[in-house]
Amino acid sequence: MYLLEFLDGGVLGLTWWQLIVATLLLTHVTIAAVTIFLHRSQAHRALDLHPAVMMFFRAWLWMTTGMQTKEWVSIHRKHHAKCETVEDPHSPQTRGLKTVLWSGAELYMAEAENKETLSRYGHGTPDDWMERNVFSRFVWQGCGLMLGADLILFGAAGLAVWAIQMIWIPFHAAGVINGIGHFWGYRNYDAPDASTNISPWGIWIGGEELHNNHHTYPTSAKLSNKWFEFDIGWLYIRILETLGLARVLRVAPKPKVAEPKGAVDAETLQALIANRYDILAKYARSLRRTLREELRKMNSLQPDDRARFARLKRWLRKGDVTQLPAAEQSSLSDLMAHSRVLKTLVEMRTELLGTWSKTSASREQMLAHLQDWVARAEASGIAALQDAALRIRSYRPAVA
Numbered sequence: 001m002y003l004l005e006f007l008d009g010g011v012l013g014l015t016w017w018q019l020i021v022a023t024l025l026l027t028h029v030t031i032a033a034v035t036i037f038l039h040r041s042q043a044h045r046a047l048d049l050h051p052a053v054m055m056f057f058r059a060w061l062w063m064t065t066g067m068q069t070k071e072w073v074s075i076h077r078k079h080h081a082k083c084e085t086v087e088d089p090h091s092p093q094t095r096g097l098k099t100v101l102w103s104g105a106e107l108y109m110a111e112a113e114n115k116e117t118l119s120r121y122g123h124g125t126p127d128d129w130m131e132r133n134v135f136s137r138f139v140w141q142g143c144g145l146m147l148g149a150d151l152i153l154f155g156a157a158g159l160a161v162w163a164i165q166m167i168w169i170p171f172h173a174a175g176v177i178n179g180i181g182h183f184w185g186y187r188n189y190d191a192p193d194a195s196t197n198i199s200p201w202g203i204w205i206g207g208e209e210l211h212n213n214h215h216t217y218p219t220s221a222k223l224s225n226k227w228f229e230f231d232i233g234w235l236y237i238r239i240l241e242t243l244g245l246a247r248v249l250r251v252a253p254k255p256k257v258a259e260p261k262g263a264v265d266a267e268t269l270q271a272l273i274a275n276r277y278d279i280l281a282k283y284a285r286s287l288r289r290t291l292r293e294e295l296r297k298m299n300s301l302q303p304d305d306r307a308r309f310a311r312l313k314r315w316l317r318k319g320d321v322t323q324l325p326a327a328e329q330s331s332l333s334d335l336m337a338h339s340r341v342l343k344t345l346v347e348m349r350t351e352l353l354g355t356w357s358k359t360s361a362s363r364e365q366m367l368a369h370l371q372d373w374v375a376r377a378e379a380s381g382i383a384a385l386q387d388a389a390l391r392i393r394s395y396r397p398a399v400a
Contacts, residue, residue: 009154009155009157010151010152010153010154010155010157010158011152011153012153012154013155014154014157019154019157019161022154022161023161023164023165026064026161026165027164027165027168028206029060029064030060030061030064030065030165030168030169031168031169031172031204031205031206031208032206032233032236033057033060033061033064034061034065034169034173034206034208035205035206035207035208035233036049036057036206036233036236036237036240037049037053037054037057037058037061038057038061038067038069038072038073038076039076039208040221040233040237041054042069042072042073042124042125043072043073043076043077044218044219045124045219045249045250046219046220046221046248046249046250046251047221047237047246047247047248047249048246048247048249049240049245049246050240050244050245050246052245053240053245053246054126055130058126058130058131058135059135059142062134062135062139062142063142063143063145063146063149064142064143064146064165064166064168064169065143065166065169066139066140066142066143067169068112068131068135068136068139069125069126069131069135070118070122070125070126070136071112071118071122073121073122073125074117074118074120074121074122074125075089075090075108075111075112075117075121077121077122078111078117078120078121079091079178080215080218081121083192083193083195083215084182084193084194089107089108089110089111089117090104090107090108090111090174090178090179091178091182091194092178092179092182092183092194093182093183093194095107097179097180097183100174100175100178100179100182101175101176101179101180102175104170104171104173104174104175104178104179105170105171105174105175107174108170108174143166146162146165147159147162150162150165172204172205173205173208176198176205177198177205177208177209177211180196180198181195181196181198181208181209181211182194182195182196182211183196184196184198185197185198185199185211185212186200186212187212187317188212188213188216188225188226188281189212189213189216189277189280189281190277190280190281190284190317190318190319191212191215191216191277193215195211195212195214195215195216196211196212197209197210197211197212197213197229198210198211200224200226200228200229200230201229201230202223202224202229202230202231202232202233203230203232206232206233207223207224207230207231207232207233207234208223208233210223210224210225210229210231213225213229213252216252216277217251217252217253217277219250220250220251220252221234221237221248221249221250221251222234222237222248222251222252225252253274253275253398254398255275255278255395256271256395256396256397256398257391257394257395257396258394258396259394260390260393260394261393261394263371264367264370264371264374264392264393265367266363266367267396267397268370268392268393268395269355269363269366269367269370270397271395271396271397271398272355272356272370272392272395273355273356274395274397274398275395276356279352279388279391279392279395280319280349280353281317282387282388282391283349283352283384283388284316284317284319286345286384286387286388287316287317287342287345287346287349287384288313288316288317289384290341290342290345290382290384291309291310291312291313291316291335291342292313294338294339294341294342295309295310298338298339301338305334308331308334309331309334309335309338311328311331312328312331312332312335315328315332319349319350319353320350320353321346321350332346341382344380344382344385345382345384345385348373348376348377348380348385351369351373352373352388354369355369355370355373370392373389374389374392374393377389
């Protein structure tokens with residue numbers, strides 16, 4: 001009789017709605033462990049964690065995922081190094097969204113067998129007694145321990161709780177973030193990959209929803225960058241920091257602006273390179289605004305051409321127009337033939353990118369290039385270019 005009562009509700013004897021809340025809390029702890037410990041602390045070294053916090057996260061992940069720190073970190077670092085190429089372990093751009101979304105865990109496990117990946121990208125991960133003799137040696141025993149705990153706490157329903165815990169990270173991290181986060185959503189920055197922000201409110205997946213922000217500033221401990229964005233992982237980090245259990249090492253730079261300088265100098269160049277994604281994001285907004293204004297002026301355009309040009313709005317954020325699909329490149333070429341202003345804006349953005357993308361250029365050459373660009377932008381008579389030049393002259397290096 002007591003056994004039947006125990007199996008029915010477990011030690012806690014929760015109602016159905018309490019059981020749902022408990023399951024969501026348990027899975028959220030796992031999400032927090034992945035985003036704070038595995039991702040931000042281990043993979044990108046954006047923060048240091050107290051040894052006790054690290055051990056808790058390691059043990060919790062051992063029981064709820066069976067993942068090894070070195071494997072996860074290695075695969076994620078390779079993803080950044082080879083992003084959107086055939087060597088990327090889980091890019092929907094090369095493998096297809098359906099494959100990554102529904103088979104992300106299988107892709108992870110296949111890459112975990114690649115010894116070269118672990119050797120090249122797994123440096124700096126834990127290699128202590130617990131890692132060698134427990135977490136890496138008895139991989140699935142941790143999940144078995146979690147199953148036993150769930151059955152004791154929740155009774156027969158603990159089996160369902162455990163099953164949800166086991167699929168939570170493979171689906172949300174390996175599938176949703178790696179899949180949808182490189183396929184659908186909005187972009188604050190023209191990062192050199194297909195990363196997107198799935199939602200401006202990073203709560204359900206611990207802030208990882210802000211994936212475009214992360215790929216733009218991968219070593220930042222904070223993933224929210226705009227005023228309307230929220231990163232719950234950052235909230236937890238700040239709480240840990242307040243308690244003396246974490247130390248933030250790096251966050252994304254905030255543009256520092258002051259009165260515009262009269263002349264572009266080496267300090268201006270340094271500040272521009274540090275804030276290049278900020279200037280490109282503002283440039284893209286100016287381009288879209290100018291496109292609307294120019295289309296209003298083109299009274300002689302055929303409706304089909306007007307609609308075709310208007311669809312370019314979503315592509316004008318791309319700094320490198322050679323990355324546009326063939327149809328959009330053709331439409332952009334036709335549009336530039338109709339508008340000298342847009343032609344100048346597109347061409348000068350490409351030139352501006354050359355300021356910091358030519359790795360063979362010396363500092364003096366880069367500065368001369370920027371000075372020439374700013375001079376021509378100010379003399380162009382185009383408001384968007386003049387605004388960009390003013391912004392560049394207003395940047396100041398961040399105070400260390």
